[in-house]
Amino acid sequence: xxxxxxxxxxxxxxxxxxxxxxxxxxxxxxxxxxxxxxxxxxxxxxxxxxxxxxxxxxxxxxxxxxxxxxxxxxxxxxxxxxxxxxxxxxxxxxxxxxxxxxxxxxxxxxxxxxxxxxxxxxxxxxxxxxxxxxxxxxxxxxxxxxxxxxxxxxxxxxxxxxxxxxxxxxxxxxxxxxxxxxxxxxxxxxxxxxxxxxxxxxxxxxxxxxxxxxxxxxxxxxxxxxxxxxxxxxxxxxxxxxxxxxxx
Amino acid sequence: xxxxxxxxxxxxxxxxxxxxxxxxxxxxxxxxxxxxxxxxxxxxxxxxxxxxxxxxxxxxxxxxxxxxxxxxxxxxxxxxxxxxxxxxxxxxxxxxxxxxxxxxxxxxxxxxxxxxxxxxxxxxxxxxxxxxxxxxxxxxxxxxxxxxxxxxxxxxxxxxxxxxxxxxxxxxxxxxxxxxxxxxxxxxxxxxxxxxxxxxxxxxxxxxxxxxxxxxxxxxxxxxxxxxxxxxxxxxxxxxxxxxxxxx
DNA sequence: CATCCTCATTGATCCCGATCAAAGACAGCG
DNA sequence: CGCTGTCTTTGATCGGGATCAATGAGGATG
Numbered sequence: 190x191x192x193x194x195x196x197x198x199x200x201x202x203x204x205x206x207x208x209x210x211x212x213x214x215x216x217x218x219x220x221x222x223x224x225x226x227x228x229x230x231x232x233x234x235x236x237x238x239x240x241x242x243x244x245x246x247x248x249x250x251x252x253x254x255x256x257x258x259x260x261x262x263x264x265x266x267x268x269x270x271x272x273x274x275x276x277x278x279x280x281x282x283x284x285x286x287x288x289x290x291x292x293x294x295x296x297x298x299x300x301x302x303x304x305x306x307x308x309x310x311x312x313x314x315x316x317x318x319x320x321x322x323x324x325x326x327x328x329x330x331x332x333x334x335x336x337x338x339x340x341x342x343x344x345x346x347x348x349x350x351x352x353x354x355x356x357x358x359x360x361x362x363x364x365x366x367x368x369x370x371x372x373x374x375x376x377x378x379x380x381x382x383x384x385x386x387x388x389x390x391x392x393x394x395x396x397x398x399x400x401x402x403x404x405x406x407x408x409x410x411x412x413x414x415x416x417x418x419x420x421x422x423x424x425x426x427x428x429x430x431x432x433x434x435x436x437x
Numbered sequence: 438x439x440x441x442x443x444x445x446x447x448x449x450x451x452x453x454x455x456x457x458x459x460x461x462x463x464x465x466x467x468x469x470x471x472x473x474x475x476x477x478x479x480x481x482x483x484x485x486x487x488x489x490x491x492x493x494x495x496x497x498x499x500x501x502x503x504x505x506x507x508x509x510x511x512x513x514x515x516x517x518x519x520x521x522x523x524x525x526x527x528x529x530x531x532x533x534x535x536x537x538x539x540x541x542x543x544x545x546x547x548x549x550x551x552x553x554x555x556x557x558x559x560x561x562x563x564x565x566x567x568x569x570x571x572x573x574x575x576x577x578x579x580x581x582x583x584x585x586x587x588x589x590x591x592x593x594x595x596x597x598x599x600x601x602x603x604x605x606x607x608x609x610x611x612x613x614x615x616x617x618x619x620x621x622x623x624x625x626x627x628x629x630x631x632x633x634x635x636x637x638x639x640x641x642x643x644x645x646x647x648x649x650x651x652x653x654x655x656x657x658x659x660x661x662x663x664x665x666x667x668x669x670x671x672x673x674x675x676x677x678x679x680x681x682x683x684x685x
Numbered sequence: 686c687a688t689c690c691t692c693a694t695t696g697a698t699c700c701c702g703a704t705c706a707a708a709g710a711c712a713g714c715g
Numbered sequence: 716c717g718c719t720g721t722c723t724t725t726g727a728t729c730g731g732g733a734t735c736a737a738t739g740a741g742g743a744t745g
Contacts, residue, residue, distance in 0.1 A: 258588045271591045273584045283577050290581065311573075315566035321573070322559055328576045329531050333538065335583040336521045340506045342590030343519045343634035347702065378723065386591035391702055393724055410711075410722070595732065626693060639732060641694050658693070658741075 210279070210323065218317030222310065226303040231296035237304065239287040244307045246324070247282045252300020253375040255384070256282060259291050269295065272384035274334065275376060277361060281327040283307075297375040342386050345425075350385040351395040353425035355405065359415055368418055374411045457496075458527070458571065466565030470558065474551040479544035485552065487535040492555045494572065495530045500548020501623040503632070504530060507539050517543065520632035522582065523624060525609060529575040531555075545623040590634050593674060598633040599643040601673035603653065607663055616666055622659045647672075 213219055231237060231254070237247060258271045273292065276282055284294060284304075294302070314320045337357075341350050355372075363370045374381070382392045399405045404421055406414040415421060461467055479485060479502070485495060506519045521540065524530055532542060532552075542550075562568045585605075589598050603620075611618045622629075630640045647653045652669055654662040663669060 258584070271588045273587055283580065285581065290585075292584070311566075311570055315570070318559075318563035318566075318569070321566070321569050322563075325569070325573050325576065328573065328580060332531065332576060332580045332583060333533065335580060335587060336506070336540070339521055339583060339587050339590060340519045342587060343631070377721095383591070388703060389723075390704085390725085394702090397724075625691095636733060637693075638695085638734085642732090645694075 209320070213317075213320055213323055216317045216319070218313050218320055221313045221316075222305065222320070225309050225313065226305055229302050229304065231300050231302060233296055233298050235296050237284070237294040237296075237302060239284065239291065239293060240304075240306070241287050244283070244285050246305045246307055246310055247284050247294055248303045248305070249276050249278050249280050249282070250301040250303060251278050253277050253297040254294050254300055254302070255297055255376060255380055256284075256292055256294055257383075259293075270383065271386075272376075272380055274331070274338075275358075275380075275384065280331075281324060282331070283328060297380070338384075347385075347387055347391050347395050348398070349425050350387065351381075351392065351399065352404075352421045354381060354385060355399075355413065355415060356418060356422050356425055359418060369414065369416050370418065371412065371414045374413060377410075457568070461565075461568055461571055464565050464567070466561050466568055469561045469564075470553065470568070473557050473561065474553055477550050477552065479548050479550060481544055481546050483544050485532070485542040485544075485550060487532065487539070487541060488552075488554070489535050492531070492533050494553045494555055494558055495532050495542055496551045496553070497524050497526050497528050497530070498549040498551060499526050501525050501545040502542050502548055502550070503545055503624060503628055504532075504540055504542055505631075507541075518631065519634075520624075520628055522579070522586075523606075523628075523632065528579075529572060530579070531576060545628070586632075595633075595635055595639050595643050596646070596672060597674050598635065599629075599640065599647065600652075600669045602629060602633060603647075603661065603663060604666060604670050604673055607666060617662065617664050618666060619660065619662045622661060625658075 209219055209222070226248075229237065231252070237254075254276045255269075255272050256274045256276065257269050258273055274282075275297070276294070282294065284292060310324075311321075314324065341353055345353070358374065359370050359372050362372050376384075378389045378392045381387075382389045385392070387395075396405070396407060399421075400407060404415070404417055404424070406416060408414070457467055457470070474496075477485065479500070485502075502524045503517075503520050504522045504524065505517050506521055522530075523545070524542070530542065532540060558572075559569075562572065589601055593601070606622065607618050607620050610620050624632075626637045626640045629635075630637045633640070635643075644653070644655060647669075648655060652663070652665055652672070654664060656662075
């Protein structure tokens with residue numbers, strides 16, 4: 190669980206080239222940003238070291254990661270704590286300093302990230318409103334996803350949560366908008382459970398039941414084929430129970 | 438549930454004066470912003486009309502409001518749907534256009550709000566980085582609260598959720614950091630339940646049990662006196678708050 | 686004041702998902 | 716290959732909170 194940081198002067202061009210969306214990469218401010226980023230390569234399971242001195246933005250270049258809240262001291266189920274969000278390449282993630290709130294970013298697969306201290310980021314980004322706007326938009330998207338997740342945790346059944354999880358993963362990972370699609374889950378059942386407020390046993394049972402219902406197929410631990418995305422979305426959205434159609 | 442909008446040309450000075458934090462109010466951009474805001478007075482229970490044409494930022498001048506997600510079509514328990522957040526004066530709330538996501542802002546008490554179309558807001562705010570920065574900070578705060586709430590909904594008991602709710606309301610509404618404090622809840626038991634993923638019965642039972650435990654006193658429907666804030670925080674699970682200094 | 690209506694409290698019962706327990710599946714490695 | 720540890724699946728039981736049902740408490744209005 191050690192953390193390896195590459196210096197700002199790292200010359201990995203492939204990383205540098207993908208730091209910002211294409212449209213934002215050609216300004217003086219963008220160049221300045223690329224210079225202050227801390228580039229890091231995280232191995233699967235590694236946590237990004239939270240900088241106690243300051244809040245940061247972390248940009249994901251490649252791989253996948255989870256943002257986790259620390260488990261309560263009492264709880265020792267072996268997990269890493271509540272998973273607040275999963276993140277993929279292109280995501281810009283606000284990570285507060287540990288003092289204010291100890292959320293950690295943990296790699297689900299080997300991945301490359303860039304961390305920007307928010308203060309210096311702002312100082313530079315102020316020279317390029319397009320970048321500020323982009324960051325704000327990213328944050329609003331994150332807020333939107335967070336609220337959507339809250340809605341689920343609030344009053345959705347296990348079945349609904351799993352169905353919605355699968356659909357939203359499909360939306361983020363495969364660009365196909367077809368009726369069926371194949372996804373490879375980079376996270377464990379435990380991660381899924383901790384992000385949805387369910388136990389691994391319940392997650393597993395729901396996968397089984399969705400398979401029995403003909404909505405998904407699974408191969409190995411992480412390959413899932415969604416056989417009927419609209420139907421899954423339906424399950425995620427409405428039905429408060431499974432088969433029974435009671436309250437019209 | 439109608440909505441009354443005041444024109445941009447409205448001359449209510451008290452409203453204008455409080456639109457932005459003192460420190461941001463003295464720039465050309467700030468003046469321009471004040472001019473494009475749509476000022477509205479909402480009566481208790483009224484919803485802010487979502488503008489189908491564009492996303493907006495809504496700033497609360499006075500009163501209190503809740504941000505709600507629409508209830509699932511099937512569910513008809515009489516509620517307004519999942520409460521995503523409560524908001525108070527000084528909060529800047531991103532509200533997406535109904536087409537993308539039908540979240541509505543509903544007044545808990547009579548309240549005054551100002552709505553800014555995000556596009557025009559950005560165009561103007563780009564001239565004043567301090568304002569952009571302030572909006573971004575607000576959004577990050579909202580994201581942080583949303584994640585904190587998610588953590589609760591994820592795996593906290595009814596007791597813990599209610600205790601945390603009371604403590605966080607105390608933090609936001611009373612500036613006292615004393616052991617005891619008095620708060621007046623502008624929201625109903627139903628609102629509380631819908632924001633915490635609990636039923637009104639459970640909320641009521643938890644209030645009763647906290648009263649029996651000597652942690653709170655209640656008078657009428659909305660007056661609550663917290664008799665031992667630290668103890669309540671303890672009950673809540675003492676996760677992300679100040680006291681604990683663990684990892685170095 | 687009496688009436689109406691919404692909101693809040695209390696009680697009884699039920700069910701979904703947590704918990705406890707054990708047996709597979711899969712990967713890494715000698 | 717067999718061994719080992721982790722992850723996943725399946726089964727059995729239990730409990731917290733939802734649900735159903737009824738009563739009580741405010742708050743408005745005439």
